[in-house]
Amino acid sequence: MRARVAIVGGSGYGGSELLRILLQHPKVEVAAVYANEHAGKEVFRVHKNLFRLTELVFQRIPEDISQLEVDVIFFALPHGHAMKIIPKVSEKTKVIDLSGDFRLKDYKVYEELYGRVHEAVEIQSSFVYGLAETNRDLIRRANRVANPGCFATATILALAPIVKKGLFSGRIIVDAKTGSSGSGAKPAQNTHHPERMNSFYAYKLFQHQHKPEIEQHLAEIGDFSGGAVLFVTHSMPVSRGIFVSCYLETKEELECIEQLYRDFYKDDFFIRIVEDSPDINWVKMTNFCDIAAYAKGNQAVIFSAIDNLVKGAAGQAVQNMNLMLGFDEREGLISMGSRP
Numbered sequence: 001m002r003a004r005v006a007i008v009g010g011s012g013y014g015g016s017e018l019l020r021i022l023l024q025h026p027k028v029e030v031a032a033v034y035a036n037e038h039a040g041k042e043v044f045r046v047h048k049n050l051f052r053l054t055e056l057v058f059q060r061i062p063e064d065i066s067q068l069e070v071d072v073i074f075f076a077l078p079h080g081h082a083m084k085i086i087p088k089v090s091e092k093t094k095v096i097d098l099s100g101d102f103r104l105k106d107y108k109v110y111e112e113l114y115g116r117v118h119e120a121v122e123i124q125s126s127f128v129y130g131l132a133e134t135n136r137d138l139i140r141r142a143n144r145v146a147n148p149g150c151f152a153t154a155t156i157l158a159l160a161p162i163v164k165k166g167l168f169s170g171r172i173i174v175d176a177k178t179g180s181s182g183s184g185a186k187p188a189q190n191t192h193h194p195e196r197m198n199s200f201y202a203y204k205l206f207q208h209q210h211k212p213e214i215e216q217h218l219a220e221i222g223d224f225s226g227g228a229v230l231f232v233t234h235s236m237p238v239s240r241g242i243f244v245s246c247y248l249e250t251k252e253e254l255e256c257i258e259q260l261y262r263d264f265y266k267d268d269f270f271i272r273i274v275e276d277s278p279d280i281n282w283v284k285m286t287n288f289c290d291i292a293a294y295a296k297g298n299q300a301v302i303f304s305a306i307d308n309l310v311k312g313a314a315g316q317a318v319q320n321m322n323l324m325l326g327f328d329e330r331e332g333l334i335s336m337g338s339r340p
């Protein structure tokens with residue numbers, strides 16, 4: 001029997017990618033998809049790539065979500081909305097939240113960064129951080145998963161092997177760039193095409209919400225007590241893709257840094273250690289994270305690239321669902337991307 005899933009917030013970019021992946025998943029049936037302004041519209045009229053591929057219609061988010069009988073609910077709502085609804089979900093239903101509402105363990109840090117009161121502190125500890133490559137066993141046993149942020153995914157995957165072995169010395173500089181779809185489907189001045197095409201700029205200096213998320217999970221991977229991340233985000237003039245460059249000093253000279261990465265990720269299908277530089281083109285539309293690691297003397301440089309909407313959001317959420325339901329982690333996620 002197929003697992004029945006629902007998507008709350010299915011009309012945005014995250015929802016669009018969830019539908020694209022889940023409608024092709026051999027072990028899943030999409031039972032319902034909910035939206036806000038788009039409620040009442042056929043899915044294919046909003047996500048035109050899905051024309052002729054689904055007859056689903058966006059429904060209004062139900063008042064009483066506890067009555068919804070599905071195996072898994074994905075939440076792809078703007079920050080601050082899932083925390084109002086998830087406490088009402090039946091305990092028999094698994095939850096995967098793509099927003100930042102349940103990623104941070106300390107709700108005060110959440111409140112400061114996201115600028116709002118946390119309304120579901122009592123269930124915060126029931127969430128597992130959903131980065132499969134570092135938290136697989138916990139995700140398998142979890143009922144609720146907080147899907148990592150897109151920048152956090154690319155950054156943590158780039159740094160995990162070094163942090164696990166305690167090889168870094170002091171501060172790590174993370175220079176991160178994203179495409180415009182990271183800001184969601186609703187137009188805003190900073191995502192408007194004439195404003196973003198041909199432009200490149202830094203934003204959210206010293207206040208990006210993914211920095212504490214990165215430091216929190218690196219501290220779970222290894223001893224990060226002497227560490228700190230200087231994290232700077234930039235806007236790239238592309239619609240999809242995240243590229244992260246990490247610069248750090250190591251405690252000892254690392255002659256075989258590439259082998260260190262190959263060994264660390266030897267059982268992780270979605271992590272590819274590549275030669276030269278990763279490229280957002282080769283991970284586009286896929287759940288892969290491509291990584292390259294270099295060291296000379298005590299200096300190391302690590303690059304990673306993901307598709308923010310797939311490995312950075314919907315693909316990773318489906319990877320987590322697969323683990324939570326006991327499926328092969330790769331089920332429904334083998335996509336070859338395209339060249340160029």
Ligand SMILES: NC(=O)c1ccc[n+]([C@@H]2O[C@H](COP(=O)([O-])OP(=O)(O)OC[C@H]3O[C@@H](n4cnc5c(N)ncnc54)[C@H](OP(=O)(O)O)[C@@H]3O)[C@@H](O)[C@H]2O)c1
Pocket residue numbers: 008009010011012013014015034035036037038039061075076077078079081098099100148149150181182183184185186308309312313
């Ligand atoms: N975009 C990314 O690359 C990315 C990556 C990782 C995580 N995320 C996170 O995933 C979540 C969804 O992101 P997204 O890019 O898919 O955003 P989006 O394109 O803006 O979509 C937001 C969804 O939430 C619904 N919604 C908006 N306002 C609502 C409200 N007041 N009440 C109920 N529903 C509302 C929208 O419905 P209507 O359109 O029908 O109003 C839409 O379905 C966010 O928390 C985001 O931070 C995004």
